Amino acid sequence: xxxxxxxxxxxxxxxxxxxSTVAKLTINEINGVHxxxxxxxxxxxxxxxxxxxxSIKIDLNGDVAxxxxxxxxxxxxxxxxxxxxxxTAVKDAVQNMTGVAVSKVNIYVAGVKFDEQLKQx
Numbered sequence: 001x002x003x004x005x006x007x008x009x010x011x012x013x014x015x016x017x018x019x020s021t022v023a024k025l026t027i028n029e030i031n032g033v034h035x036x037x038x039x040x041x042x043x044x045x046x047x048x049x050x051x052x053x054x055s056i057k058i059d060l061n062g063d064v065a066x067x068x069x070x071x072x073x074x075x076x077x078x079x080x081x082x083x084x085x086x087x088t089a090v091k092d093a094v095q096n097m098t099g100v101a102v103s104k105v106n107i108y109v110a111g112v113k114f115d116e117q118l119k120q121x
Contacts, residue, residue, distance in 0.1 A: 014098050016058040023056050023067060026093040030085050032077035037070040037110035064101045065094065070108040075115060083107040 027033055036055035057068040067090060073082055087105040094102050 014100060016060060019058045019060075019065060019067070019094055019098060019100060020054070020056045022094050022097050023058075023069065023090045026089050027069065027071065027086060030082065030089060032074055032082035033086065034072045034074045034113040037072045037108075060100075064103045066104045066106070067091075067094070067102060068106045068108065070110045072111045072113055073109055075112050079109055079112075083109065 024036065027036065038055055055070045059066040059068070069086065069090065071086065073079060086107055090105050091102045094100060
């Protein structure tokens, strides 16, 4: 699905892939995030190629986007604080760069990556 906006001289179409890329680049800059995590998907979703295996899922409903993000965090950081920073940063970046309103940014913490020193203890 693409986001359509009518301009005085034409129209503007913003794809879900663009929104996903903006979100990914924003997430990579947040302290406490190790990486994006692949979402689990059923066999039917994989066969249908519905995009359910993506780490970032964009649901455009009219002029408003809802974003679901699966992440793996670094140990030593408060999960709630990192998740809130992700929500705020992604919402602001997507709205500022694309002009698409964001109603929700849902964060799914799929795991925590521990430092090598912690694994040895």
